Amino acid sequence: MRIGIISDIHADYAALEAVLRRLEAEHHVDHILCAGDLVGRGPDPDRVVDLIRAQSIPVARGNHDEWALSLRRDNQRYLRSLPLDWQGELAGLSFYMCHGKPGNNMWGMYKDHLSATYLKMVLRSLGADVLVTGHTHMPLFLKTEWGCLVNPGSLYTFKCARATSHSFGVLSLPELSFRVYDANANAEEAPVDLI
Numbered sequence: 001m002r003i004g005i006i007s008d009i010h011a012d013y014a015a016l017e018a019v020l021r022r023l024e025a026e027h028h029v030d031h032i033l034c035a036g037d038l039v040g041r042g043p044d045p046d047r048v049v050d051l052i053r054a055q056s057i058p059v060a061r062g063n064h065d066e067w068a069l070s071l072r073r074d075n076q077r078y079l080r081s082l083p084l085d086w087q088g089e090l091a092g093l094s095f096y097m098c099h100g101k102p103g104n105n106m107w108g109m110y111k112d113h114l115s116a117t118y119l120k121m122v123l124r125s126l127g128a129d130v131l132v133t134g135h136t137h138m139p140l141f142l143k144t145e146w147g148c149l150v151n152p153g154s155l156y157t158f159k160c161a162r163a164t165s166h167s168f169g170v171l172s173l174p175e176l177s178f179r180v181y182d183a184n185a186n187a188e189e190a191p192v193d194l195i
Helices: 013-025 045-054 063-067 073-081 116-126
Strands: 002-006 031-034 085-090 093-098 130-132 139-144 147-152 167-172 177-182
Touching: 002 013, 002 147, 013 045, 013 167, 045 073, 063 073, 116 130, 116 139, 116 147, 139 167, 139 177, 147 167, 147 177
Parallel strands: 002 031, 093 130, 130 147
Antiparallel strands: 002 167, 085 093, 139 147, 167 177
């Protein structure tokens, strides 16, 4: 089974539409998960929310999703209804998805702050095999014998000094292998190297 993982769309409808098309046509994913920040900064917040809703993609509420005010009223209600943390089961594995850290969408999980021991403790406390995060705008994959953490990076490209990846991920189950792809690249190009 293949799971498409996206995050930090930030109202970039063109990027979202293109990546959803690639996930279906090139990667043949069975499910798609989104780690939040559907809106904020980009030009098309209502179109992004409409597309996510139309495809019934599970979403964890990002910090920008909490602050969104300039959307249609039905989309504002939808964003407010998103769970801070989403839990589900896919291919017999337990998934826990949040935008930043479990229980907090303002703080991210960064590679230099993580270890296999820490990830083991987090996965055990959550009762999860897979932890999906976003917020940092950079891809991350950490796998241990107890499960893994995945972050696909940001679909939106920030026009500032902040690092951003313009990428998405594909998680293969049950082996828990994760590949990150450049959202601007051609299908034939190799996955992005994870730092």
